[in-house]
Amino acid sequence: MRLLADLVRGMDVENALNTLKFSPKHNSVPMEKLLVSAIANWRVKNEGVDIADANLYVKTIFVDGGRMLKRMRPAPQGRAYRVRKRSNHITIIVDSRNQAAN
Template sequence: MEAVAKLNDCPTSPRKMRLVVDLIRGQKVEHALHILKYNTKEASVRVEKLLLSAVANWAAKNEGVRIEDAELYVKTVFVDGGRQLKRLRPAPQGRGYRIRKRSNHVTLVVDSKNSAN
């Protein structure tokens, strides 16, 4: 049985978040947590917290089953673009350059390899 966790309106650009998310796709949860813990990017802290939330959601769905016995893995994880905050920065000769502050939505699905649940 799978469990889902979502992170909406994370104030990081989707491109930067995808670099971190691509590292853990298809990995076992323990291995993915180690990858995220020792990664230097800021987005890895948010994805690590999201992964722990997905594991907690899975544990709430499957009461009585130990997490260690279930062999959890990251089934799917994807990043979608969120809203953009549009700002103006002063530019030469009275102009204004538009700044787009991007955000993203991350969806993470955790599943167990044991189908006997």
């Protein structure tokens, strides 16, 4: 997930969406949904501004570790191996280049 975050950081929103849409990585689908949600949140927060004029870009994106599900897998001689199913938290901040210059 951090590889995709590094790939999209600083990109324009349209380019970032296209990059995530056509990326072969498994994690690109949830990150694309999250970026669309961040754009919708920006749209609600800045009602009077048109998105075409705003020149949106991905200002900040970072991935933190989330909860971990711990499972056991059978191993030889009656032992058990621990399997850690990891998840993460993603934070995306979308901003307008026009507002950033002001």
